[in-house]
Amino acid sequence: MNDQEAFAIAVEEAVIGYKEGGVPIGAALVSRDGKLLGRGHNMRVQKGSAIHHGETAALENSGRLPASAYKGATMFTTLSPCDMCTGACLLYGISRVVIGENKTYLGGEEYLKKRGVEVVVMGNKECQELMEKFIKEKPEVWNEDIGEEKRVYSKEIKQ
Amino acid sequence: MNDQEAFAIAVEEAVIGYKEGGVPIGAALVSRDGKLLGRGHNMRVQKGSAIHHGETAALENSGRLPASAYKGATMFTTLSPCDMCTGACLLYGISRVVIGENKTYLGGEEYLKKRGVEVVVMGNKECQELMEKFIKEKPEVWNEDIGEEKRVYSKEIKQ
Numbered sequence: 001m002n003d004q005e006a007f008a009i010a011v012e013e014a015v016i017g018y019k020e021g022g023v024p025i026g027a028a029l030v031s032r033d034g035k036l037l038g039r040g041h042n043m044r045v046q047k048g049s050a051i052h053h054g055e056t057a058a059l060e061n062s063g064r065l066p067a068s069a070y071k072g073a074t075m076f077t078t079l080s081p082c083d084m085c086t087g088a089c090l091l092y093g094i095s096r097v098v099i100g101e102n103k104t105y106l107g108g109e110e111y112l113k114k115r116g117v118e119v120v121v122m123g124n125k126e127c128q129e130l131m132e133k134f135i136k137e138k139p140e141v142w143n144e145d146i147g148e149e150k151r152v153y154s155k156e157i158k159q
Numbered sequence: 160m161n162d163q164e165a166f167a168i169a170v171e172e173a174v175i176g177y178k179e180g181g182v183p184i185g186a187a188l189v190s191r192d193g194k195l196l197g198r199g200h201n202m203r204v205q206k207g208s209a210i211h212h213g214e215t216a217a218l219e220n221s222g223r224l225p226a227s228a229y230k231g232a233t234m235f236t237t238l239s240p241c242d243m244c245t246g247a248c249l250l251y252g253i254s255r256v257v258i259g260e261n262k263t264y265l266g267g268e269e270y271l272k273k274r275g276v277e278v279v280v281m282g283n284k285e286c287q288e289l290m291e292k293f294i295k296e297k298p299e300v301w302n303e304d305i306g307e308e309k310r311v312y313s314k315e316i317k318q
Contacts, residue, residue, distance in 0.1 A: 044223060048223050051211075060209055063207055064208075067303065070306060084246040084247040087241070090246075091242040091243040091306050108246070144224070148226055149226045
């Protein structure tokens with residue numbers, strides 16, 4: 001599949017997550033030759049999980065793979081990856097991270113670049129609007145998901 | 160519980176993992192007032208999981224918690240945390256990471272310190288010997304777990 005198709009899967013996963021009442025962040029992991037390895041979305045609410053974020057869920061759903069499978073692979077994600085998901089991409093040597101948006105949350109993009117990962121930010125409005133809607137509806141769930149005590153979202157989102 | 164008791168739980172988890180035929184890395188997450196929040200071990204082999212490492216399993220088994228629960232908390236782990244587990248500790252604002260050993264694998268200790276996390280390395284022989292035994296027995300599983308293609312363990316372990 002091409003980048004557009006892969007990104008559409010990540011968005012589809014985010015929408016599924018939203019419809020399930022969860023944190024609407026989705027991801028798709030695609031090999032260098034365009035094969036979908038795994039897809040997934042944040043499962044904090046659905047599974048009571050602290051570690052199934054969008055990207056880690058895609059990795060988990062990809063199953064056990066040798067290091068060679070991740071070489072040249074791209075992680076498509078609807079939101080800028082948090083420290084954990086940044087680290088997960090680094091651990092497996094994923095080559096490129098394509099991000100829907102980083103306006104509602106800015107994760108480890110600079111660290112990824114510093115470690116040699118290609119980072120592409122799409123500035124996708126659908127991803128941003130979905131996150132803004134969710135954060136407005138369930139700020140306490142979002143706080144929990146990013147390990148934040150209190151965050152003034154109205155200000156940050158407007159930046 | 161005190162540090163010694165908490166660390167003993169991490170080691171106990173690693174030994175359980177080994178006996179299950181898995182990657183023998185265990186962890187225990189303890190709150191600032193000495194309460195065990197969660198414990199766990201690497202589940203790559205047992206669950207076919209790419210994301211249940213020692214530390215992330217302890218986080219997962221701690222369930223959904225507000226950010227305040229992690230404040231001042233310590234992650235006890237038998238092995239130097241990989242990039243993913245380093246990032247997971249950073250995401251949740253864990254204050255201290257106590258590491259059994261870093262001779263068989265050196266993870267994100269410097270990055271943790273740079274981000275303000277206290278890092279303590281115990282130089283524990285039991286942890287090191289358990290990992291050396293495992294790596295010798297199942298080098299391909301270990302390679303997979305740390306996203307490495309080929310690694311000359313004999314040299315690295317002797318360092």
